[in-house]
Amino acid sequence: MVAGDFNLIADMSDKSNDRINRRMMGRFRRCITDLDLHELYLNGRRYTWSNKRTEPTLEKLDRALVSVDWEALYPSSFLSALSTNISDHCPLHLVLEANLKRGRRFHFESFWTKVDGFQEVVQAAWSSQPWIRNPFKRLVAKLKATAKQLAKWSNKYVGNVKQQIRIANEVILHLDIAMEGRALTQAEVDLRRLLKRKLLGLASLERTISRQ
The missing domain is CATH 1.10.287 (Helix Hairpins)
Known part of the structure; x- marks a missing residue:
């Protein structure tokens, strides 16, 4: 997506450097919000475009935006990126009925911290795990338990x-x-x-x- 001399990105993390037109980025984000669209998660790739220089600029310019109704129609869809081949863009490959036996990707929402009950859920989940001697394994177990309980809490009390x-x-x-x-x-x-x-x-x- 290109508008004038500016590539349209939705977030600062969509570009590998800080040369960003914040006004254009904000307008693009507002457009997505006004249209009530949601971006499908892109599996396996962070960026989809490169300027092919020795020290390249990488950006996520290619994305799939869908409505809530579309997501309900294709709940098991799977979006991935193919090889750039001869192009400077990655073609996107969307499978509508992906048969993947995996849990839904956890996504933390910043507004959760302002909802009643958030602190209690985190505290209870964090302290629910038994003691593990290895500190790294202990941290992983606590994070997994917290993510699982937050997802359940969000579905039950926050919802859509x-x-x-x-x-x-x-x-x-x-x-x-x-x-x-x-x-x-x-x-x-x-x-x-x-x-x-x-x-x-x-x-x-x-x-x-x-x-x-």
Whole structure:
């Protein structure tokens, strides 16, 4: 992807040096967020382009951006990069139905630290492992246990923020329409008030995720 003289990257880690146009990078990230897209993880490669010089500049210019609906349709998809061959770009190879017997890659979200319960989950998981004499093996065991518990906690208590916002807005809309023709029951009034409070927190989380 090229715009003018600038290659479009989404993050500072997408380039091997610090010669970065931050304004273009920010605009590209905002575009991805506005379109509600998600980048598929690229297995096996960090960069996909090289300027082929003696001390090359490496960048990740090639990526696969998909919607939430697409991910739900192809949950076992697998993206990898092929040889550059005669090009300066790596062709991307996307398998829609990859039969891979492996766990889902753990991805830490920075907004988790602002959610109630995060500290307790980390503390409990970190101290749950039995004593291992080898300090390196002990550290690996603690990290694995913490990652596993954080993933479970996120799925149960955090979930898909955008989906929760859509559901809450849909319920509020139905209650708003009902309120035009009749008086809401007390249970409906309480539910509407609760959903509006929840939306404030969810909207704050969504902004944090977008900034990340």
